[in-house]
Amino acid sequence: MSVHLRASEALYLWRSAMLAMVRNDGPDLTQRQLTILLHVYLEPPPHTVRGLAALLGVTKPVITRALDTMGAMGLVHRTRDKADRRNVVIQRTVEGSEYLERLGRIIVREGEELGV
Amino acid sequence: MSVHLRASEALYLWRSAMLAMVRNDGPDLTQRQLTILLHVYLEPPPHTVRGLAALLGVTKPVITRALDTMGAMGLVHRTRDKADRRNVVIQRTVEGSEYLERLGRIIVREGEELGV
DNA sequence: GGCAATCGTTTCGCTACCGTATCATTTCGC
DNA sequence: GCGAAATGATACGGTAGCGAAACGATTGCC
Helix, strand or coil: CCCCCCHHHHHHHHHHHHHHHHHCCCCCCCHHHHHHHHHHHHCCCCCCHHHHHHHHCCCHHHHHHHHHHHHHCCCEEEEECCCCCCCEEEEECHHHHHHHHHHHHHHHHHHHHCCC | CCCCCCHHHHHHHHHHHHHHHHHCCCCCCCHHHHHHHHHHHHCCCCCCHHHHHHHHCCCHHHHHHHHHHHHHCCCEEEEECCCCCCCEEEEECHHHHHHHHHHHHHHHHHHHHCCC
């Protein structure tokens, strides 16, 4: 991957991709929710509530609420850790994968249209 | 600018930049607000409420509210159009420019750290 | 076995967003 | 001039987000 991404170009790419996301009719995630989703799918498990809270620099209820919302959307799945039943393990779903694949394609497409 | 951005790489870049934005203490804009801000600063004026509403595919109150919020943050400024006093023209501010410059630097930096 | 620590959730009061419907102001058509 | 159209703002009821605090459930420590 060879990218010489300058700030102005980065902003154009960002705007185009965000505009495509906003115009899209899919789920309307907050920035925090999307960040959590991306992290869960891109980084190897296990993912816990406290880990995500520390990573994002937010309180635990923020993560719980985000998982509630995204769980209802089918984008993530929660399970109790069998080894330590205090923990909750966040797991991926097929729908979540599809959502992020769509997002990836949007970014790539908008990048190409910018001649990026 | 030479970028061969593949979907997985795009998602990694997106996650890193969004994580940096979430962890940052600055203003916490919604996706729609950020899209509006980027558009106003990247595209030549004039920008109107109805134009932005049509662009984003949302209703006018959404734009009005977003401008209320971002106006209070000092990121944009509203003025009545002297030619047609029904229109409101959205204008840039120094603070808005600085905010987006910071965002651009974040994206570039995270891109570089990914070897992009 | 019993108490403190850990983990995720829930509750509380609050703020901000949403779409629909409506409003005041201004301009246009005739 | 005067009614219709256009523009942005506001009101309304509802939903969902926030941080702080408190809460059950579970585990670790001695």
